[in-house]
Amino acid sequence: xxxxxxxxxxxxxxxxxxxxxxxxxxxxxxxxxxxxxxxxxxxxxxxxxxxxxxxxxxxxxxxxxxxxxxxxxxxxxxxxxxxxxxxxxxxxxxxxxxxxxxxxxxxxxxx
Amino acid sequence: xxxxxxxxxxxxxxxxxxxxxxxxxxxxxxxxxxxxxxxxxxxxxxxxxxxxxxxxxxxxxxxxxxxxxxxxxxxxxxxxxxxxxxxxxxxxxxxxxxxxxxxxxxxxxxxxxxxx
Numbered sequence: 001x002x003x004x005x006x007x008x009x010x011x012x013x014x015x016x017x018x019x020x021x022x023x024x025x026x027x028x029x030x031x032x033x034x035x036x037x038x039x040x041x042x043x044x045x046x047x048x049x050x051x052x053x054x055x056x057x058x059x060x061x062x063x064x065x066x067x068x069x070x071x072x073x074x075x076x077x078x079x080x081x082x083x084x085x086x087x088x089x090x091x092x093x094x095x096x097x098x099x100x101x102x103x104x105x106x107x108x109x110x111x
Numbered sequence: 112x113x114x115x116x117x118x119x120x121x122x123x124x125x126x127x128x129x130x131x132x133x134x135x136x137x138x139x140x141x142x143x144x145x146x147x148x149x150x151x152x153x154x155x156x157x158x159x160x161x162x163x164x165x166x167x168x169x170x171x172x173x174x175x176x177x178x179x180x181x182x183x184x185x186x187x188x189x190x191x192x193x194x195x196x197x198x199x200x201x202x203x204x205x206x207x208x209x210x211x212x213x214x215x216x217x218x219x220x221x222x223x224x225x226x227x
Contacts, residue, residue, distance in 0.1 A: 035218075042218035042220045043218045089154075092167075097216065101154035
């Protein structure tokens, strides 16, 4: 099975940088996803890591260390619209789309 | 391209009733997964269907069931509703390529079920 830990809440200032950490303990691994979910809306895909290292996409970057069971999502130049929950999810190696989600980190961006 | 469509958006039921939720995936997507989302538990995997077959299943009681049709549309059924079944039910579709493919899941807006 999978166990995923991430902070429940974070607060950051507009224009700043914030790092949201995710640790996982699994019996196997086949990729890690980050999703963004605004209140009352569907989760939307942000990033995917399957190999160690950093993936950069605009203001968002995601890092993975498989040996440490660790990932982070880095958000730069924070904007008010970045206030949302950020979900870390790990895909089970035993199934194509059996994905375990963390409980999510609620990020509040303040002026 | 139309996104994932879930109907209805809201439902109110009473304990003991049953409910059926519908999900139409993105055109060309053959994998459909269902999740239950609650404030305390987050997103929990219910099951995944691919080519009309259940391919994966989470740890939910047998009251939760689903099916997929030949056009990839999927339905989820919950029988003998309990108060604890109140949640947002999300459907996600993906192209479900090979085992190592990215296979990003695209989510619908969900059906919010309230059990009274």
